[in-house]
Amino acid sequence: MEQRVSLITLGVRDMERAAAFYEALGWRRVETPDGIVVFDLIGQALGLYSRAALARDMGVDEAELGSGAMTLAHNVPAREAVAPLMARAEAAGARILRPAEDVFWGGHVGYFADPDGHVWEVAWNPHSPLSPEGAFRWEGY
Known part of the structure; x- marks a missing residue:
């Protein structure tokens, strides 16, 4: 595979x-x-x-x-992009599980659940910059 x-x-x-x-x-x-x-x-x-x-x-x-014990992650290119996306998700009907905040490994993340309970992480990871198209790779491009 x-x-x-x-x-x-x-x-x-x-x-x-x-x-x-x-x-x-x-x-x-x-x-x-x-x-x-x-x-x-x-x-x-x-x-x-x-x-x-x-x-x-x-x-x-x-x-x-x-219900599945997993998250789907949406990485963003800048720290400042996390909170507005969390607010947009909440306005669309998401339940905020953890508001946007700095985390121990140096990133900035928040978690929300969609209307069916699927959990999303919105994250900025300074150690994994996105490609120009927005693609994610663990240690960046």
């Missing part, structure tokens, strides 16, 4: 509510068939898919999907 993630699919309870949330963050949908909403990212895509359909596709009961 190659070392990459191509598509991240979030199981959501209400597709239109979830899509509206990400659109309020400034993301743009791409054309898709009914039943899935997709946003192209830099080198990947984020899909929104019904939790019930996701469980059915996997062949498991929806209760087995759980």
